[in-house]
Amino acid sequence: MASHRFGEESGPSHHHHLPYALPHMLSSNYLNQEGSSFDFGELEQAIVLQGVKKINNDHDKKQPLIYSSSSTARPAATLEMFPSWPIRFHHHTPVGSSKSGGGGGGGGEESTDSGSAANTVSTTAPESPVSTKPSSSDHHQLQPPQMDGAGGFSQTHQTAGRQTPEKRREPGSDSNKAVDAKTLRRLAQNREAARKSRLRKKAYVQQLESSRIRLTQLEQDLHRARSQGIFLGGGGVAGGSISSGGAIFDMEYARWLDEDLRHMSELRTAVQAHLTDGDLRVIVDAYISHYDEIFRLKGVAAKSDVFHLITGMWATPAERCFLWMGGFRPSDLIKMLISQLDPLTEQQIMGIYGLQQTSQQAEDALSQGLEQLQQSLIDTIANGSINDSMHHMAVALGKLANLEGFVRQADNLRQQTLHQLRRILTVRQAARCFLVIGEYYGRLRALSSLWASRPREALQMADDNSCQTTTDLHMVQSSQNQFSNF
Amino acid sequence: MQEAIPYRSDRLPTAGGSAAPPPENSNSTVRELVAENAVVVFARKGCCMCHVVKLLLHGHGVNPTIVDIDEQNEAGIKNDLSRILGGGVDGANSGNSGGSAAPVPQFPAVFMGGELFGGLEEIMGAHISGELVPRLREARALWL
Numbered sequence: 001m002a003s004h005r006f007g008e009e010s011g012p013s014h015h016h017h018l019p020y021a022l023p024h025m026l027s028s029n030y031l032n033q034e035g036s037s038f039d040f041g042e043l044e045q046a047i048v049l050q051g052v053k054k055i056n057n058d059h060d061k062k063q064p065l066i067y068s069s070s071s072t073a074r075p076a077a078t079l080e081m082f083p084s085w086p087i088r089f090h091h092h093t094p095v096g097s098s099k100s101g102g103g104g105g106g107g108g109e110e111s112t113d114s115g116s117a118a119n120t121v122s123t124t125a126p127e128s129p130v131s132t133k134p135s136s137s138d139h140h141q142l143q144p145p146q147m148d149g150a151g152g153f154s155q156t157h158q159t160a161g162r163q164t165p166e167k168r169r170e171p172g173s174d175s176n177k178a179v180d181a182k183t184l185r186r187l188a189q190n191r192e193a194a195r196k197s198r199l200r201k202k203a204y205v206q207q208l209e210s211s212r213i214r215l216t217q218l219e220q221d222l223h224r225a226r227s228q229g230i231f232l233g234g235g236g237v238a239g240g241s242i243s244s245g246g247a248i249f250d251m252e253y254a255r256w257l258d259e260d261l262r263h264m265s266e267l268r269t270a271v272q273a274h275l276t277d278g279d280l281r282v283i284v285d286a287y288i289s290h291y292d293e294i295f296r297l298k299g300v301a302a303k304s305d306v307f308h309l310i311t312g313m314w315a316t317p318a319e320r321c322f323l324w325m326g327g328f329r330p331s332d333l334i335k336m337l338i339s340q341l342d343p344l345t346e347q348q349i350m351g352i353y354g355l356q357q358t359s360q361q362a363e364d365a366l367s368q369g370l371e372q373l374q375q376s377l378i379d380t381i382a383n384g385s386i387n388d389s390m391h392h393m394a395v396a397l398g399k400l401a402n403l404e405g406f407v408r409q410a411d412n413l414r415q416q417t418l419h420q421l422r423r424i425l426t427v428r429q430a431a432r433c434f435l436v437i438g439e440y441y442g443r444l445r446a447l448s449s450l451w452a453s454r455p456r457e458a459l460q461m462a463d464d465n466s467c468q469t470t471t472d473l474h475m476v477q478s479s480q481n482q483f484s485n486f
Numbered sequence: 487m488q489e490a491i492p493y494r495s496d497r498l499p500t501a502g503g504s505a506a507p508p509p510e511n512s513n514s515t516v517r518e519l520v521a522e523n524a525v526v527v528f529a530r531k532g533c534c535m536c537h538v539v540k541l542l543l544h545g546h547g548v549n550p551t552i553v554d555i556d557e558q559n560e561a562g563i564k565n566d567l568s569r570i571l572g573g574g575v576d577g578a579n580s581g582n583s584g585g586s587a588a589p590v591p592q593f594p595a596v597f598m599g600g601e602l603f604g605g606l607e608e609i610m611g612a613h614i615s616g617e618l619v620p621r622l623r624e625a626r627a628l629w630l
Contacts, residue, residue: 300613358613371533372534373534374536406535409535412607412610412611416610416611
């Protein structure tokens, strides 16, 4: 039984490696024998090791042991484990623990050498008469066996004499009873420690279990989102964190981004190659259709998951920062372009400024409309009484459905703006314009990923030449200078 | 904001851009409204899209006639509108018109100069492309 206990006690954070080994030996011998054959050598070892434990506990102060000078409640708690022991037992064994601590501390290092343990016993022995003197000190403590030496034995002999003997182990000699007390105390402490470590282990295991469950759920979500992305026909059950509509759109958006890169490189080579206007027009119109495509996809996605679009979860964080109604703000784009499309005729300049103005008006109108929707929704949600809460919820749902319309109209505005831009500019200008647009959003996306991977200490990346993404940095820096209007 | 003077000042007032009283379920009233007002917007009550249309039109200095649609008159108005749109010139055709069934317009529906212009999408597109102002002028909603 004792061995079982001690086996579990290897967990606790105290340096208890040594004490448990030998008391194990001691107690197993001890418990097994009811006879009086008592091994003083083992006792000495036990005593010394108790001292070791005591010092360690003084250092740790984690386990308010019965030996600590501060706690008085603990002795009672420990003693409760042995209800047959009268309380007054511990009155008679007060000791100047500090003194004994000092005394035991001298030889109290952990040592696996039982020989040295025996040595320390002999050194502490002379001190015990001194240590037993302050017996009337304020601390009610059980006598730490380490300070006993010879004197301690005498004391415990006194006390043990007054004891009702522990029935379980009744050796003939008093010294055995003293050893009983110490051993039992030690066993009690061990039990406490074991219990504590068991509880800790249980908590840890529970934490592991919940993490495992969460992990499997995440994996399931991921699988579901992937599979629903691949099988586009799936209008099935919405996944956990991302709906199927959202997942599908994310996938299609990723594909669109790849296509965008392709279009961009095509435009770039076309502009540099000085193609004829006719050929260039084909490429430019293809790019416009490319944008029409994403607006169409967003329209489809708005039907299934408008919140995914509105919250911008499909976009990178930096883009999300500038998000307006689920996408870019057309007037901002025009503002950016004005500075970039330099050689423009008067008429074109007028046209572009006019476009900026009309898109601003349309944006304001849409924003105000959305605000009105929000207000109306707030009123509906707030004013639902308990009686007709379902009705109010139905009304609120109907109002929420308008969100799709707003995102749809915002995308329509974006599309119209791009088309109008195409109409105002010549083919060559339009090609350059779309190159600028593509480059701009590419940089914005790069900014997002740089931001995500920035070193946490400081914003020293500007000076950090060893950074791998140096070229991206330069790009970002120059873009920040260029697009300082924003 | 300047108020647009309606073409027929002796008819239904559009001063202030206030909503016309919801017409009864009679073909003629809707037809009259559409015919006699430069810009008529049919929209559900409290619809925020209608609000956007109104804002856009106000931005051009136009005060459209707003016809509020609620549950009672919705069916009637839809009927009337589809008859206007798909039926023959005269309202005598009941039920089947000559060609395909007229589409029920989406609300908000904007009529300009007696004709269906479209919804918010079309208004927005015309607004951006610059076609809105000429059309408004054509419909006599704008003078300047």
